[in-house]
Amino acid sequence: MTKSPFYKRLINVDWAGLLLLVILSVILMSVISPAFLSTYNKYVVLRDVAVTLLVGLSQLVVLAIGQMNLSLGTIGGLSVVISGGLMEAWNVPVPLAVLIGLLVGALCGLLNGEIIVRTGINSFIVTIATSSVFLGINYGMTQAVPFYNLTPGFKAFGQARWDFFPYIAVVTIIVTIIMAIFFLRTIPGRQILAVGGNVVASETSGVPVNRTIVMAHIISGVIAAIAGILLMARLGQAQPTIGQNWLVPSFAAPIIGGVALSGGSVSIMGTVLAAFLIAIIQDALVLLNADPYYVQFLLGILILAAVGVDRLTRQRRQFE
């Protein structure tokens, strides 16, 4: 019987190095700072990973199709303020408010996708522009003032945990698994990768390219919305500024995780590990009482290192 490709593809040599890096950093940190392995600290790291990973996945799905989404941060922010606003201002029950928030994310993604497909303008410009549009709507509505009175149950969920395991991480795990299955086994997921890998071949094989592009953007928007809402739950407030600093991490996680920037190849596992690495670094800086601003700096260096290494290994392969 043929082996399941799912299993085979998950065992991808590419992220082995990253796994090693994560393990090493964990060992290193536990040695340097005993607080690293404390329950609270593990909780903090996982809490960060929960959001960072989703941010990375939001960008990943668009990178898979060979495009980019620079508006995912502001989509997150907009979903948050609408969702939170509904909860506070009109006492909308949490599930409905969350659902509407996701819908906002989907609509923003739909807008992105439609503009890209109909005008043929590249995703970079379109999403830079829509990013502003979404931010404008966000701030225009909220005047940059957060909603503080969210439904208590919601806030509780955001801050609850089993020992070191944050409740919100459950959402992330579910989304991650869904995305993994999506890309590995479902038709629309494979179509996204096909278009990203070779749009001409996809088109001649009957893949509905335009529809696939729009779908990728919609999914990106929804995941960004989920990330925002989780963050809102954790913070206990609907802050309009949510998402403002997501741009770099949204690329960092997939890039360090080994995505092909030209599209067509994703590594969910790589993105997961990268999200962990980023969160661990952030955490380490806090524990070491180092300047928290080092995060920005290190993220940039990490990205450069990741693409540099990728370049080198690719060049080496060419000569083999």
Add this chain to the structure above:
Amino acid sequence: MNILSQIGRNWSRFGLLLIIVAFWMFFSLVSNAFLSEFNLFTMLRISSVMVVIGYAQMVALSAGEMNLAVGAIGGLMTMFLGGLMEAAGIPTIPAILICLVVAALVGMANGLLVVGTGINSFVITLATSSVFTGIMYITTKGEAFNLLPADFVAFGKMRLFGLPISPLIVVMLITTILLYFLYRNTALGREILAVGANRGAARMSGVNSSRVLIIVHTLSGFLAGLAAVMMTAMLASAVPATGTDWMLPSFVAPALGGTLTSGGNVAVIGTMLGGLLVGSLNSGILMLDISNFWLQFFMGVILLLTIGLDRLRAIHAERAIVQ
């Protein structure tokens, strides 16, 4: 065909000018304060900075590259300048010069990375923007410099000949003239456009494309630094948040001006008008007493419309040729 394309090119400039005038008329109707001396002064100052920010991106775009670190360099250079003047006590003019040189070097670092690694400028400048911002915050701990030298502050506040014309406008105009002639009359300018339009063909025609790219990024960094100096003078303080909202205007101004993002094409005057439009919008929205946040919204919409129209024009032009 040629005449039509020439008209098309100039039309976008005249069209822009018309739009700016239209906006000015609209805003002045809504609020009498719009054409007040004070507002004109402020508006022209901020527009000058926007124009130079636009130039920083424009030069990258003209070579088929992009510089996502324009804002990060701006922030870093602002704080560097503030540090030089306030913390290190270096006199104004040498401080400005040092700052500009460092800005150029920072840009050169980008260029060297792009050329050395062969990785596209999007990823490189995305990463370096993070690095630069990180360095900026680490070294300054996010504290602004508010006690800048008196002569520098006076420079920022100065009005020339009693008119609402700031010397910053003069700086912008000089930059405009230099860039205009760079592209129109120098070998380097031609080479930049050739590399931007078709790097392979340029190389096969004897152009040293690596050198051109490094120079372009250096120039881009320099202009970002210049914008930072101007901004600092305008605000009379070095604020770490400088540059965080530069990314969008840096693309809008060239786009409005007609510098296609596909490289090989540049419109210096158009970018200048684009920057002026952005500055006017900024000012006008304040006047309208709408939340200033709607500026973001409008700029995004304008960018989309501009590029959309540009594409339509390109598609029409192509159709005309085929027939």
Add this chain to the structure above:
Amino acid sequence: MENPNVLALEATGVYKAFPGVQALDDVGLRLRHGEIHALIGENGAGKSTLIKIITGLYKPDQGVMRLDGNEVEFNNTNAAMKAGISFVPQERNLIPAFTVGENIVMGQTPTQGVFVDYAAVNMEARKWLDVMGLDIQPTTIVTQLSAAQMQLVEIAKALSMENAVLLLDEPTASITPHETEFLFKVLRGLKDRGVAILFVSHKLEEVYELCDRVTVLRDGRNACNDEPLSAINRDKLVSLMIGRTQTVTDLPDKPVKREEPILEIKDLHDRSGTDGVDLQLYRGEILGLYGLVGAGRSELARALIGASRITEGEVLVKNTPVRIRSVAEALNTYRIGYVSENRKVEGLILPHSVAANVSITVWRRISHMLGWIWGRQERRLVEEYVGKLEIKTPSLLQLVKNLSGGNQQKVSLAKWLAADVEILIIDEPTVGIDVKTKYALHDLIWQLANEGQAILLISSDMPEMIRLADRILVMKNHRIVGEIDNNHNYEHISEQIMQNLM
């Protein structure tokens, strides 16, 4: 089974013109079931245009196409595919990150609801792989395959559409002889199953080994239409491809002084496959480099101008050994220029003006302090060469992409003339150019040599070569296989060239 008397594919009276060039002029093609039919012709003969029409990418200006006797018209490539024509292009068209199986069934992927039914995918793929006798696992990722295997997978993919016609474009371009053998075995198997195969190639040995019948295109017309290969020997086939027409006018005699070579190459090997080439080029001489497509001529040229790396051997310019590492160096230090065969992509910057394209090689030279260029000075220079070459353009600012092919080629050449190089390599100057411009360019090249320019002329156009060259080097398989002193006698020299080619 299909009626053996009905042609699987038939094209008659096909015309297709592009601005300035008649690409196809009353061309016909006949393909039967269970037959492997060769379509051959040199660059510019119209082969690729015909293929594009058959596969639905272009529409003919005139002409009828029939599939199994039924008249068909295609609006796009998908329509052609659905109608029954499977096409395996020269460049790989697979999805690199996907498995062999997924690629094969792409477009008809078996599903279970929204999920891919991998079991069915692999089974279906296995079926087609077995038909071809391939020992590749459907679960292998495409990037792990060799070039030849990718080729075969693409054929399997084409087969899975169960179309009657299979069109292969240069299938053996990048595979080893051993792999080619296997491919041929597969194709013969398909032929036995009744598939109609159109085999496009320029490798004549392979054509003779594999194919039953042949159609030859030359200059947009049928040099031969649907003849059995058994009836045509190699000499005849090559002469059909390259033509035996007499030249229009002879060019005046031009004495060449061969004292010291301005360019000399000794045992050159390079990254792209050049396999030990020796060559001397003299001032005032037109040295022809003749060969069929794939002989390695452009690769040699690129090594000479620094666009590709030399691994062994020596290059001497004016008796001094040199290492040229970039085109900029070749131009500025050693004054070597290269008129590229790929003018649209490499030779010209289409979205820029005539002026910008012509002056690009001299910007550094005519610039003053700080790189300043006086517009008038540049204009005068450009005007000089536009006039010299009689480039038809409404203005110097006209965008090159709006010019006709012939004028574009002139611009491409003008920039090197303006560069005032000492050694000029011209690669396929008249491919796809109208006849009038072609002869104008010939006169120009002659004139340049007469004035002392050293020219290396690369061409696969026999009449052109014999008309222009003082000496002709014949190249095959990245090596020089013959050197001929040209007396411009067509019968005589073309005979010699062909002997060298065999």
